[in-house]
Amino acid sequence: MNNRELFEKTKQENRSWLLEHEAKQVLQNMNILIPPSKLVLNEEEAIESAKEFGFPVVLKLMSKDVMHKTDSGAVVIDLSNEQEVKETYIDFMRRFENIEIAGVLVEKMVKKGLELIIGTSTDSTFGPVILFGVGGVLVEAIKDVVFRMCPVTKEQALGAIGEIKAKILLEGFRGQPKVNKDQLADLIVKISQLAWENREYVTEMDINPIIANEDGIFPVDARIILK
Amino acid sequence: MIIMTARLENFFNVKSFCVVGASTTPNKPGNVVAYNFINSFPGKTYLVNPRGGELYGKKLYPSILDVEDEIDAACIIVPAKYAPQALEQCGEKGIKNIIVTTGGFSEIGEEGIVLQNQMYEIMKKYNLNVIGPNCLGIYSPALGIDTMFLPDSKLKRPKSGPVSIFTQSGAFGAAFIDQLSGLGSGQWVSKFISYGNASDINETDSLEYIGEDSDTKMIIIYLEDFKDGRKFMEIAREISLKKPLMGIKANRTETGAKAGASHTAALSSNDAIVDDLLDEAGILRVITWDELADCVLAFGTQPLPLGDRVAIITDGGGAGVMASDMVSDCNLKLAEFSPDVQKKLDETFPIFYSTGNPIDLTGSATAEDYRDAFEAVYNDPNVDAIINLNIPCIPDLDINDYVKYTSEFAQRKKKPFLTALIGGEEGTKATNKLLAEDIPVFPSPGRAVRALGLLTDYTKYLRKHGVDPKSIHVED
Numbered sequence: 001m002n003n004r005e006l007f008e009k010t011k012q013e014n015r016s017w018l019l020e021h022e023a024k025q026v027l028q029n030m031n032i033l034i035p036p037s038k039l040v041l042n043e044e045e046a047i048e049s050a051k052e053f054g055f056p057v058v059l060k061l062m063s064k065d066v067m068h069k070t071d072s073g074a075v076v077i078d079l080s081n082e083q084e085v086k087e088t089y090i091d092f093m094r095r096f097e098n099i100e101i102a103g104v105l106v107e108k109m110v111k112k113g114l115e116l117i118i119g120t121s122t123d124s125t126f127g128p129v130i131l132f133g134v135g136g137v138l139v140e141a142i143k144d145v146v147f148r149m150c151p152v153t154k155e156q157a158l159g160a161i162g163e164i165k166a167k168i169l170l171e172g173f174r175g176q177p178k179v180n181k182d183q184l185a186d187l188i189v190k191i192s193q194l195a196w197e198n199r200e201y202v203t204e205m206d207i208n209p210i211i212a213n214e215d216g217i218f219p220v221d222a223r224i225i226l227k
Numbered sequence: 228m229i230i231m232t233a234r235l236e237n238f239f240n241v242k243s244f245c246v247v248g249a250s251t252t253p254n255k256p257g258n259v260v261a262y263n264f265i266n267s268f269p270g271k272t273y274l275v276n277p278r279g280g281e282l283y284g285k286k287l288y289p290s291i292l293d294v295e296d297e298i299d300a301a302c303i304i305v306p307a308k309y310a311p312q313a314l315e316q317c318g319e320k321g322i323k324n325i326i327v328t329t330g331g332f333s334e335i336g337e338e339g340i341v342l343q344n345q346m347y348e349i350m351k352k353y354n355l356n357v358i359g360p361n362c363l364g365i366y367s368p369a370l371g372i373d374t375m376f377l378p379d380s381k382l383k384r385p386k387s388g389p390v391s392i393f394t395q396s397g398a399f400g401a402a403f404i405d406q407l408s409g410l411g412s413g414q415w416v417s418k419f420i421s422y423g424n425a426s427d428i429n430e431t432d433s434l435e436y437i438g439e440d441s442d443t444k445m446i447i448i449y450l451e452d453f454k455d456g457r458k459f460m461e462i463a464r465e466i467s468l469k470k471p472l473m474g475i476k477a478n479r480t481e482t483g484a485k486a487g488a489s490h491t492a493a494l495s496s497n498d499a500i501v502d503d504l505l506d507e508a509g510i511l512r513v514i515t516w517d518e519l520a521d522c523v524l525a526f527g528t529q530p531l532p533l534g535d536r537v538a539i540i541t542d543g544g545g546a547g548v549m550a551s552d553m554v555s556d557c558n559l560k561l562a563e564f565s566p567d568v569q570k571k572l573d574e575t576f577p578i579f580y581s582t583g584n585p586i587d588l589t590g591s592a593t594a595e596d597y598r599d600a601f602e603a604v605y606n607d608p609n610v611d612a613i614i615n616l617n618i619p620c621i622p623d624l625d626i627n628d629y630v631k632y633t634s635e636f637a638q639r640k641k642k643p644f645l646t647a648l649i650g651g652e653e654g655t656k657a658t659n660k661l662l663a664e665d666i667p668v669f670p671s672p673g674r675a676v677r678a679l680g681l682l683t684d685y686t687k688y689l690r691k692h693g694v695d696p697k698s699i700h701v702e703d
Contacts, residue, residue, distance in 0.1 A: 016488075017488065067488065117490065117491070119489060119490060119491025119494075120491060121489065121491045121492045121495040123495060123497060123500050124497065125452065125453050125456040125497060125500075125501075126453075126456045126457055126460070126500060126504065127457060129495065129500055131491050131494060131495065139490045139494070140490055140493050140494060143494060145494055145499075146503055147495070147499060147500045147503040147504065148503065148504070148507065149457060149460060149504060156507070159507065160507075163503075163506075204488060204489040204491055204492045205489065205491065206489040206490050206491050208490055223488070223489055225488050225489060225492075
């Protein structure tokens with residue numbers, strides 16, 4: 001499905017936001033590299049996908065009734081063998097038996113790294129704006145973010161990257177790998193285009209965390225909220 | 228790019244002007260504006276008053292439609308309820324550019340909104356350009372245009388100069404204009420635009436016009452919100468590479484951020500966004516009113532620094548330390564003097580003066596000590612700007628000589644030279660003498676350094692975008 005179709009389908013199902021696997025499909029349609037993942041419907045499929053991607057993996061429950069997955073215990077990380085995948089799958093089915101489930105997303109776990117956020121929202125004055133900054137669960141407490149109007153040019157994206165207070169973290173802070181700013185800027189440009197081109201559908205977007213590690217830059221979670 | 232004439236050009240570049248509501252009662256708004264035009268406007272002025280008769284030796288036309296000649300622009304100064312009719316007649320007469328200073332429209336609620344909507348209909352029907360309503364309109368001393376309806380006895384007019392201003396708030400505009408008239412020589416203003424309710428002409432039109440106006444060398448803005456924020460930022464990005472653009476975006480606590488479903492929405496308070504966008508567009512944002520006049524003094528009289536290295540000269544340790552703190556707060560650096568300059572300073576001054584940076588001439592300082600210190604650091608290639616601090620109550624300092632030396636160095640204009648005079652009567656007298664020559668003087672070390680910080684921020688912005696700060700000239 002192309003992005004427009006994904007948004008239309010979500011609206012037809014009376015949902016105001018895309019499930020993570022749908023949001024990741026949207027990113028993929030923008031040629032954004034995401035960690036290997038697959039939506040599965042039983043534990044055999046889960047194990048098969050995990051083996052295909054290589055351990056460790058992460059299991060996430062996909063349900064329109066669970067938006068804040070971490071808060072609901074709908075994300076289990078660092079599953080390092082078939083047994084753990086199977087147990088987690090069964091545990092999900094038991095704990096969430098009373099809600100409508102779209103499936104379980106099996107995803108190759110991204111190695112630790114610097115957690116960043118790219119998001120968009122709709123400002124009453126400026127329309128779609130993009131935010132870049134330090135991500136993770138503490139994003140709202142740390143508030144180290146920079147805004148630009150969508151869409152941004154690569155030059156503007158690079159400028160924004162250079163403006164966060166913690167920019168030293170991008171330079172390979174205390175033995176961490178250096179973040180590829182060029183690649184990061186491309187990602188900001190693509191997300192800003194996504195928000196701009198689909199402004200009649202999308203009101204908010206959180207790509208958080210985006211993990212930057214020695215292998216590259218990976219959107220690990222994605223949330224797209226429709227108008 | 229298609230070069231289009233900014234719509235405001237039609238208001239300033241006029242040969243004939245009509246005052247609708249020219250009152251015969253002294254100091255009434257319609258009387259003041261009529262007086263302004265008759266006294267200053269080099270083109271033809273027409274006055275309209277339904278009662279007819281004469282005012283200041285000019286015929287009062289009972290209606291706009293009675294005027295036979297063509298008219299380029301008009302100012303409507305009648306009570307709000309009569310404004311739509313006056314606007315309609317302007318339209319019929321073929322006047323395309325109209326300023327409506329009267330209040331009592333959308334800003335007062337329901338009843339006013341109805342009136343403003345009537346105005347919109349007329350504007351559309353005749354394809355009019357309208358400034359206002361609820362505004363002071365426009366002022367340009369060089370062009371003899373002045374729709375500010377407060378008499379000169381109350382609101383003093385600054386003379387012609389490099390600064391153009393546009394403001395959403397008329398009261399801010401009146402106060403700031405009045406202030407500029409009393410700042411130094413009072414020669415500051417090129418174009419002033421107060422657009423009030425922005426029913427048509429708004430902040431973006433204003434920026435577009437004065438950005439391209441060759442007489443405008445720097446721009447000061449006062450905004451509370453944007454009518455066309457996206458375009459404003461796009462235009463500002465271009466203009467800020469040609470002339471400094473600075474000002475206040477008030478209404479900072481407006482709560483745009485809501486508990487949205489995303490972190491991004493939760494972080495997206497309108498002011499956080501505005502702050503970043505202003506910064507990116509090269510608009511120097513200041514927060515307090517006094518910083519605006521400080522900007523006019525600093526940008527209007529001194530060149531941009533070519534670097535961030537500051538020399539501080541003081542006669543008081545405390546003032547020097549506070550200035551040094553502000554230097555780092557403003558992302559500036561204390562200069563390290565070059566060896567020969569350091570040697571010169573060490574040889575010139577007694578052992579108990581501090582010849583590092585800040586140079587502390589102590590309470591024993593004389594005006595000549597200041598002069599020698601200025602001379603040494605002004606020519607040091609390691610120094611990009613000078614902060615000259617003086618607490619004038621010390622015994623051996625001849626304040627008149629100090630004023631003379633300060634004035635001389637501030638007028639060299641090779642590097643920014645900013646002064647703070649701190650104290651009571653003696654300081655105030657010296658300040659007034661210096662300001663009369665448009666020498667930038669501030670009442671505290673912090674304000675002097677902060678003004679330098681803004682000059683330097685602009686240099687940095689220009690360099691980041693590949694523009695040579697030497698290409699920007701505000702001061703003559």
